[in-house]
Amino acid sequence: MRKVRHATQAFFLFLTVLTGYRFYLFMSQFGSDTAEFVTRPPSVDAFMPIAGFMSLKYFIFTGIIEPIHPAAFIMFLAIVTVSLVAKKGFCGWICPIGTISQYFWMAGEKLFGKNFIMSKQYDIPVRSLKYLLMGMFILLIGVAMTPNMMVLFFITDYYKTIDVRTMQVFTQMSTLTLIVLLVIGAFSLFYKNFWCRYLCPYGALLGLVSSASPAKIKRDNDKCIDCKACTKACPSAIEVSEQDIVHSPECLGCTTCLSHCPEEGALEMTVRAGKDRKPFKPVLFPIALIVSFYLIIGIGVLTENWHSKMHPEEYERVITDIGKEHSESGQ
Ligand code: SF4
Numbered sequence: 282m283r284k285v286r287h288a289t290q291a292f293f294l295f296l297t298v299l300t301g302y303r304f305y306l307f308m309s310q311f312g313s314d315t316a317e318f319v320t321r322p323p324s325v326d327a328f329m330p331i332a333g334f335m336s337l338k339y340f341i342f343t344g345i346i347e348p349i350h351p352a353a354f355i356m357f358l359a360i361v362t363v364s365l366v367a368k369k370g371f372c373g374w375i376c377p378i379g380t381i382s383q384y385f386w387m388a389g390e391k392l393f394g395k396n397f398i399m400s401k402q403y404d405i406p407v408r409s410l411k412y413l414l415m416g417m418f419i420l421l422i423g424v425a426m427t428p429n430m431m432v433l434f435f436i437t438d439y440y441k442t443i444d445v446r447t448m449q450v451f452t453q454m455s456t457l458t459l460i461v462l463l464v465i466g467a468f469s470l471f472y473k474n475f476w477c478r479y480l481c482p483y484g485a486l487l488g489l490v491s492s493a494s495p496a497k498i499k500r501d502n503d504k505c506i507d508c509k510a511c512t513k514a515c516p517s518a519i520e521v522s523e524q525d526i527v528h529s530p531e532c533l534g535c536t537t538c539l540s541h542c543p544e545e546g547a548l549e550m551t552v553r554a555g556k557d558r559k560p561f562k563p564v565l566f567p568i569a570l571i572v573s574f575y576l577i578i579g580i581g582v583l584t585e586n587w588h589s590k591m592h593p594e595e596y597e598r599v600i601t602d603i604g605k606e607h608s609e610s611g612q
């Protein structure tokens with residue numbers, strides 16, 4: 282299963298790089314004489330979860346899917362659905378940032394011979410940072426922002442170009458951004474999934490949603506030999522060997538604990554069936570996860586709520602304006 286997960290993660294990382302490159306070509310063609318028109322890849326909207334969350338609230342109140350970045354809404358819905366079906370499986374199997382974080386701690390393990398675990402005294406307060414960030418976004422968007430305020434925001438050039446602005450965070454990186462990334466990268470070498478565990482507000486939300494997922498890791502006390510291999514292997518530092526059922530919002534559904542358990546049937550992936558839990562083949566977990574992810578995207582495509590309704594000429598105008606903003610600010 283470990284190889285299947287690593288291959289899946291590498292595949293989605295490759296898709297992300299491809300999407301980023303295509304979006305870069307799309308942006309660059311304005312103001313140049315590109316022979317062939319490059320269309321905008323809608324999945325780039327996955328990088329705008331705040332827009333997706335805003336669109337979800339707007340949809341709940343008005344029944345309308347915001348047309349400039351509809352894929353942000355669809356992606357947000359798809360990722361939340363995956364968390365309802367298959368724990369934080371999006372973080373453990375699909376998210377490119379989760380994959381990069383994993384590559385960092387694996388490199389750290391190779392370099393230093395081990396990764397570190399923050400003591401509980403620091404781990405809990407630092408982990409609360411991501412919940413604070415999540416709470417702030419929920420307060421600002423979920424509570425304070427009314428649908429009328431959202432409409433006024435959706436028609437601004439700023440909103441129309443949030444995808445371009447997000448890309449420019451990386452293509453025209455400021456010194457501060459570089460320092461922040463280097464610091465996070467350094468910590469990620471020492472601590473497993475540092476960004477995901479301590480700072481990602483999206484992961485915090487998905488973790489809470491994942492509590493409702495029927496899929497959970499279950500340990501059979503009678504078969505368990507208490508070797509603690511599962512606890513040692515868990516990238517989310519969950520004490521699997523101490524629990525009957527893993528309810529933690531940090532569980533990525535990565536199945537690493539299953540791969541490391543030496544005792545047949547001691548640890549299983551299970552699904553709620555009435556009052557009991559039924560074990561199922563671990564390979565079905567990523568299948569359910571990916572099927573539910575693409576099912577929502579498929580619905581978005583079929584209902585024509587995937588591609589932006591913004592006309593390329595409007596894109597050209599707003600992108601050209603951003604270019605002028607940058608030359609005026611001397612960047
Ligand atoms: S408990 Fe198992 S499935 Fe959950 S994060 Fe830890 S190793 Fe992965």
Ligand code: SF4
Nearest residue numbers: 505506508509511542
């Ligand atoms: S790896 Fe398996 S046998 Fe060892 S402690 Fe965990 S559940 Fe028990």
